[in-house]
Amino acid sequence: MQTGDLRAILLLVQWDLMRMWRRRIFVLMRITWFAVQVSIFGLALTAMVRFRGIISAQLDYYHFYLLGVYTSMLFSISVSNAYEVAEEFEEGIIEYHLTLPIKRRVLSLGRAVGGGLAAFIFTLPMYAIVLILLGGGPPEAIAVSLAASAVFSVGTVGLVLSVVLSVKSGDATDILFGIIDAVIVRLSTIFYPAVVLSRVAPYYYAALVNPLSHLVDLARTFFFFEEYRVLAIASPVTMAAYLLGLAAGLVSLAIYIVERKLEGGGWR
Amino acid sequence: MNGELRSSLLIAYRDLVRFWKFKHWLASQIVMNLADVVIFALIFNNIVNREYIPDYIKFMSTGVLSVSVFASSFSIGREVGAEMRREVVYYLLTLPASRWALIAGRIMGGTFRGLIYQLAFIALNIALVGVPNLYQAAIIAYTSIVLSASMSALAIAISTSTRDFNLQATFRALTYYTLFFLSNVFYPREVLRLRFPGPLADAIAHTPVSLASDVYRWAFGYYSSINPLAIFELTLWAILLLVLAALLYRRNISR
Numbered sequence: 001m002q003t004g005d006l007r008a009i010l011l012l013v014q015w016d017l018m019r020m021w022r023r024r025i026f027v028l029m030r031i032t033w034f035a036v037q038v039s040i041f042g043l044a045l046t047a048m049v050r051f052r053g054i055i056s057a058q059l060d061y062y063h064f065y066l067l068g069v070y071t072s073m074l075f076s077i078s079v080s081n082a083y084e085v086a087e088e089f090e091e092g093i094i095e096y097h098l099t100l101p102i103k104r105r106v107l108s109l110g111r112a113v114g115g116g117l118a119a120f121i122f123t124l125p126m127y128a129i130v131l132i133l134l135g136g137g138p139p140e141a142i143a144v145s146l147a148a149s150a151v152f153s154v155g156t157v158g159l160v161l162s163v164v165l166s167v168k169s170g171d172a173t174d175i176l177f178g179i180i181d182a183v184i185v186r187l188s189t190i191f192y193p194a195v196v197l198s199r200v201a202p203y204y205y206a207a208l209v210n211p212l213s214h215l216v217d218l219a220r221t222f223f224f225f226e227e228y229r230v231l232a233i234a235s236p237v238t239m240a241a242y243l244l245g246l247a248a249g250l251v252s253l254a255i256y257i258v259e260r261k262l263e264g265g266g267w268r
Numbered sequence: 269m270n271g272e273l274r275s276s277l278l279i280a281y282r283d284l285v286r287f288w289k290f291k292h293w294l295a296s297q298i299v300m301n302l303a304d305v306v307i308f309a310l311i312f313n314n315i316v317n318r319e320y321i322p323d324y325i326k327f328m329s330t331g332v333l334s335v336s337v338f339a340s341s342f343s344i345g346r347e348v349g350a351e352m353r354r355e356v357v358y359y360l361l362t363l364p365a366s367r368w369a370l371i372a373g374r375i376m377g378g379t380f381r382g383l384i385y386q387l388a389f390i391a392l393n394i395a396l397v398g399v400p401n402l403y404q405a406a407i408i409a410y411t412s413i414v415l416s417a418s419m420s421a422l423a424i425a426i427s428t429s430t431r432d433f434n435l436q437a438t439f440r441a442l443t444y445y446t447l448f449f450l451s452n453v454f455y456p457r458e459v460l461r462l463r464f465p466g467p468l469a470d471a472i473a474h475t476p477v478s479l480a481s482d483v484y485r486w487a488f489g490y491y492s493s494i495n496p497l498a499i500f501e502l503t504l505w506a507i508l509l510l511v512l513a514a515l516l517y518r519r520n521i522s523r
Contacts, residue, residue: 026438033442040464041449047462048455050317083434170433174346175296182300186307196314203307 008102012110013117019084020118027122034073034126038133042069045191059193059227066130067145067223068190071216073126074149075185078119078156082177085111085161086170094165098262108258112161112251116154123149134223141222144236148243152215155247161254165262188212193231207233211246214239275365276373283344283377287384290343294385297339301389305329305396320458323490326397330485331453333389334477337412338419338447340385342440344378345423348517349436352428357521367521371424371514378420379413386412398489407499408487414506415480421513428520451477476505 020027046062088094097107127146131137164173187206189197194213198204207213217232218239232239287294309328316324351357360370390408394400400408426439448454450472460469472478479495479502486494495501 023434026435029435029438029442033438033445036446036449041445041454043463044449044455044459047459048312048316048320051315080434080437083437087433171293174437175293178293178296179299182296182303183307186303191308192311192315197311199314200310203311 005103005106008106009110009113012102012107013114016111016114016118017121020122030073030077030122031125034069034129037069037073038066038129042066051196059224059231063134063224064193064220065191066133067219068216070123070126070130071149071212071219072185072190074119074123074153074215075156075212076181077122078116078153079160079177079181081115081119081157082160082164082173083170084115085164086173089164089168090170104259104262105255108161108255109251112158112254113154115157115160117150119157120150120153123153137223141219144222144240145219148215148218148240151243151247152211155211155243155250158247158250158252158254162250162257165254165257184210184212189217189233194233195231211243214242218243272366272369272372275363275369276376279365279370279373280376280380283347283374284380286347287343287381290347293343293346294340297336297343297385298388301332301336301339304335305332305392320456326490327456327485328454329389329393329396330488330490331481333386333393333412333484334415334451334453334480335448336386336389337382337416337480338444338477341378341382341416341419342423342444343381344374344420345427345440346436348374348424349427349433352520353431353433353436357428361521367518368514370521371517374424374517375417375421375510375514378423379417382416382420383412386416393484393488400487400489404487404489407483410499411480411483411487411502414502415476418476418506418509418513421510421517425513425516425520428517447475447477451475452481453477474501476502476509479505 042062042065045065046060049061051059051061085094088097098104100107102110127149131142160177163176167173167176187203188210189207190212194204194207194217197207213233217228217234218236220228221232221236221239234242305325305328309325312328313324321327348357351360361367363370365373422443423440426443427436429439430436452460452473457469457473460472464472473482473495479498482491482494483498483502485491
């Protein structure tokens, strides 16, 4: 990669960050929604849950839930890039981007990294709320969960770019990501540990390959240490490797689609 | 007056015909609602405290009836939102119909959509929870009409308040979460009382979605009794939401 390419990536990252900065009302609304979720839904769920000996470890469901809901929010915000990209091609901005003196692979890499970082930075106030409600956490847990979240977000935006630029329709994007969001969040360990899911085998196996499960269980393992190690879907190294590999794969897919499959104006 | 009504019915009919245009979007909503029962409730059934909720699957499937009306009624909001963005609204305003006829027609269209969409979930509840008698079936029908009309009106007002696609989706989601988290869809009043001050838990039980969920739970036989004023309160909510939403929609299309 040449210096010019790096400068282009930086410009694209800056473009995505500025775009997010212009959406302050959107950010505030998502934070409000998050606050409602952790203060009403989370507390009520915690009052309802009783593990009845399913889990031997002393696990506070509210703490378990907090990291889960942060993960689902990060996923949802990363996916919201799909609506942005869909709007961009409705307005012809994608065509403008394709005319820029930037290599297509650099364009897709820059958008994936920029969109991912913007979504990640956007969720930092929510992460801070979670941290306060958890009563803090070990520095290594904070560092690992933040790094894993950034990688996950970049990978998710890579997936979003691939899907949106393949289906080329705002409506199809809305529908597809509605389904993905509904199913992938529920078929993960966001609301319940894998050991509870194991009572329904297909759900359990789906959760094992679900990247949301890997991200949230990695964070929980580092925050709750030994208590959670026995409940996590895999070892910390495996989960970290899975997230890294998936992000690299999804960004590569976005590069492939933008380089080989995207035609300017094809969606009109 | 007859002409106004005819215009409204024509607009509602147009919206109903266009309903099938959104079959894929509706399919995604069905997936979401079904996922709540088939995945979330099934798994949660193993970890909820049976003292408060003896059968979480039955509890959730009746709650999902309210969610399903909301999801489908909101399809009209999504559509009028797109009309604002694409400026189709100016064409609608040139039609030989008054603005109030247009507003009433859109709300009626959304109501019909909600009712049609809900049929599959009514069948699901008959299979999972119980069969209502004639009186209960009439109460279910009335509750669905009132809830569907209020939610359609609310969706239209919210979706037309901005032309930004992303903000429209966010407003929609924020309304969804606020209405459903502050309701008895996912947890009963007894659970809310464990965590929140009594007056707040009681207030949540009087929101339109909570009232509708409790009526459905009683009508399908999951609850043995119901607040006798529930239907009256739900009607009051509907009148309030319909008036407010109609005024907002009128203001939004006139800007």
